[in-house]
Amino acid sequence: MRVLEIGGGPGAAAKAIAGRIGDGHILMIDRSAKSTDLAEKNAAVEIDAGRLSVRRVAIEDFELLPNEEPFDLAFAVRVGALDGRHPEAGRLALQRIADALTPHGQLLIGGGAPLRQLRLPPRRTPTTSQPSVDAATDHPR
Numbered sequence: 093m094r095v096l097e098i099g100g101g102p103g104a105a106a107k108a109i110a111g112r113i114g115d116g117h118i119l120m121i122d123r124s125a126k127s128t129d130l131a132e133k134n135a136a137v138e139i140d141a142g143r144l145s146v147r148r149v150a151i152e153d154f155e156l157l158p159n160e161e162p163f164d165l166a167f168a169v170r171v172g173a174l175d176g177r178h179p180e181a182g183r184l185a186l187q188r189i190a191d192a193l194t195p196h197g198q199l200l201i202g203g204g205a206p207l208r209q210l211r212l213p214p215r216r217t218p219t220t221s222q223p224s225v226d227a228a229t230d231h232p233r
């Protein structure tokens with residue numbers, strides 16, 4: 093399984109998941125260099141083992157690298173772009189996430205337990221340049 097964590101901060105959740113992900117992989121992204129530096133330090137063992145990687149990028153700008161496989165699951169905890177605090181950033185973020193997931197990929201968000209599933213807009217084909225945006229709802233797609 094391939095997992096994308098958005099706004100992972102110092103990497104506690106990503107590190108814990110990397111310890112349980114078997115032959116899968118988790119990519120933690122965060123827009124803050126302070127956070128990604130901390131995550132790289134805190135999860136050095138998991139990174140060296142190839143189960144975790146860390147990338148500094150805002151979710152509004154995130155896209156798969158060339159030849160990077162899409163993700164089966166994305167999640168975010170206490171990240172403003174995805175919890176309704178910043179609706180325009182949220183719309184951009186949802187499209188970026190949809191484009192980075194497999195066709196049956198899911199997005200879970202939360203401010204703590206339990207996480208809830210967010211509906212995603214349709215995944216764009218690589219040749220589609222403009223986002224097809226839709227408001228976030230609590231309903232699974």
Ligand SMILES: C[S@@+](CC[C@H](N)C(=O)[O-])C[C@H]1O[C@@H](n2cnc3c(N)ncnc32)[C@H](O)[C@@H]1O
Nearest residue numbers: 099100101122123124127150151169170171173
């Ligand atoms: C409140 S902290 C939560 C960290 C961690 N998820 C947790 O629950 O402990 C929010 C984190 O999300 C990051 N963040 C906020 N907006 C972001 C965005 N648009 N794209 C990527 N990271 C973002 C921040 O830099 C910060 O590290």
